[in-house]
Amino acid sequence: MKILKAAPGLDPYRYLAARLPQDTVAEADFSRPLAEQVADADVLLLRDLPITREVIDAAPRLKLLQRYGQHVVGVDRAYARLKGIPLARIPSAVSKSDIVVAEHAFYLLMALAKRQREAQQALRAARLGFPETELLAGKTLALVGVGGTGAQLARMAQAFGMRVVASKRNPASLDGAEPYVARAWPAARMPDMLAQADYVSLHLPLNDRTRGLIDARFFAAMRPSSFFINIARGEIVDKQALMRALRERRIAGAGIDVFWDEKHFDPLEFESLDNLVCTPHIAGASVDCLHALAAAAAENVNRVRAGLPPLYLVEENDDD
Numbered sequence: 160m161k162i163l164k165a166a167p168g169l170d171p172y173r174y175l176a177a178r179l180p181q182d183t184v185a186e187a188d189f190s191r192p193l194a195e196q197v198a199d200a201d202v203l204l205l206r207d208l209p210i211t212r213e214v215i216d217a218a219p220r221l222k223l224l225q226r227y228g229q230h231v232v233g234v235d236r237a238y239a240r241l242k243g244i245p246l247a248r249i250p251s252a253v254s255k256s257d258i259v260v261a262e263h264a265f266y267l268l269m270a271l272a273k274r275q276r277e278a279q280q281a282l283r284a285a286r287l288g289f290p291e292t293e294l295l296a297g298k299t300l301a302l303v304g305v306g307g308t309g310a311q312l313a314r315m316a317q318a319f320g321m322r323v324v325a326s327k328r329n330p331a332s333l334d335g336a337e338p339y340v341a342r343a344w345p346a347a348r349m350p351d352m353l354a355q356a357d358y359v360s361l362h363l364p365l366n367d368r369t370r371g372l373i374d375a376r377f378f379a380a381m382r383p384s385s386f387f388i389n390i391a392r393g394e395i396v397d398k399q400a401l402m403r404a405l406r407e408r409r410i411a412g413a414g415i416d417v418f419w420d421e422k423h424f425d426p427l428e429f430e431s432l433d434n435l436v437c438t439p440h441i442a443g444a445s446v447d448c449l450h451a452l453a454a455a456a457a458e459n460v461n462r463v464r465a466g467l468p469p470l471y472l473v474e475e476n477d478d479d
Contacts, residue, residue, distance in 0.1 A: 160222075161199050162460060163187055165214075166206035167422070168440075169227045174453035175204075179460060189422075197221070202460055207365070209233040215242055223247065223463045225456050228256060228443075229307075230364060231473050247459055247469040251307050254451040256443055261311035263442035264360055264390045267414030268300070268316075270436045271358075271386045277433070296320030301356035302336070303349065303373075308390070309362035310336035326352050350380040358386050365392035373397060378404035387413040390442045394419060405432050416442045 162179065164170060164186040176184040187196050193208065197218035203210065205226045212235050215221065224239055226248040239246050251257040270276075272293040281289045300316045302309040302325040313323045313336040323340050325333060330343035344352040353359060359381060363369045373389075373396040381387065387410055389396055398419050404410050412434035418424055421440065429437050459469035 160201035160460065160464060161185065161220075162202040162204060163197060163200040164227075165193055165197075165203045165210065166208045166227075169204050169206060170449070170453060171444075172449060174450055175456055178453055178457035182460065202463070204456065205231070205234065207232050210239075211235055212238045215239060215244065223459060223469055225249075225459055225469070226473075227452055227456060228254070232364070232366070236473065245463075245469050246473045247471050248473055249452055249455045250471055253455050253471070254448050255445075256448050256452075257307035257311050259445040259448045260308045260390055260442045261315060263416060263438070264308070264312050264388055265315045267388050267390070267416065267436060267438070268295075268358055268360070268386070271388075271412050271414050275436060298322070298357040299324060299355055300358045300360065301326065301352050302340075303359060303361050304363035304391075305334045305336050305340075306362050306364075307334060309360070310334050310339070312360060312362070313339035321358075324352055324356065349377075353377070353380040353385075354382065356381065356385055358388065360388040361391045361395060363391055363395055365394055369395050371395070371397050373400070375400040375403070378409055381410050383409060384411050386411050389413070389415045389417055391417065393417040393421070402428075402432070405434055408434070412436070414438075416440055 161183045167189055187193055194214045194217040197203065197214060199220060200218050201220050202223045202225055203221065205224060206228065210224060210233060215235065215238055221244050224234060224244055224246040229248050229251045231246065231248055234246060236246060272295055274290045274292050277290040297320060299322045302313060305325050305327055316323050317339040324342045324344065325336065325340045326344045326346055326349045327333065328346045330345050333340055333343060361373065378400055401413060405413055414436040416438045417440055429435055462469050
């Protein structure tokens with residue numbers, strides 16, 4: 160069978176291809192319309208590029224739409240169901256992706272608290288005993304959104320003696336973070352939460368409602384001594400608002416693993432800011448997680464080959 164990677168960055172180390180030696184695992188050309196490239200595809204691996212009716216109609220051999228991760232976005236589910244094409248995901252409980260990404264968020268938090276950039280500069284200059292660092296115990300971490308990743312981060316932060324608060328559209332449901340969250344705020348009162356936070360971590364999906372949601376008003380509501388962390392999606396944040404807040408020291412600093420135009424990434428504009436810690440979109444790139452994703456996707460390909468239904472099917476009323 161032919162498995163087409165229908166989004167950039169999927170299975171970069173070809174773990175899936177190694178598990179399916181009898182099949183062809185190829186990556187689409189993202190400079191061309193996807194519908195022009197799917198005629199011979201049996202399986203499409205998905206992330207966040209749209210899978211429209213046009214794409215589905217252009218793939219007469221299609222037997223499986225496989226999200227290479229948990230959250231399914233941009234798929235015309237009703238039309239796939241009408242055509243009898245199963246849509247499957249890989250839950251974070253299988254891939255451990257929530258834990259992996261939360262660990263990276265906590266790494267960025269630690270890098271900011273312990274002044275990683277300044278410490279490396281001081282070491283190169285043989286300046287010992289500098290800089291001063293921050294104590295995490297007793298500080299407040301605010302989660303904007305929760306989800307599985309936020310819940311795992313809340314667990315880790317509480318273990319370090321931090322106080323965790325959260326803002327969510329429905330604060331009555333905290334996605335398993337309830338034992339770790341001292342107070343939950345409705346989204347409409349997010350500024351009140353931000354005003355008491357020392358660290359703010361973003362845990363929202365990217366959609367029409369959240370695109371550009373984190374703007375200048377958001378950063379104005381934060382303390383000048385507080386730090387912002389983004390391991391969600393770059394487009395949720397107004398880039399110029401964040402860069403201005405960092406340049407003008409309206410916030411103390413930021414740690415980010417996601418960017419705005421990752422096809423045309425220029426690190427120079429980020430390297431000039433001494434209060435910004437960046438990593439190259441590797442929060443989910445744990446070798447353990449990548450192997451687990453490949454194993455689960457390969458199992459579904461083999462199940463479809465054998466005439467069996469794939470595991471972890473997306474139901475009609477499942478949220479994205």
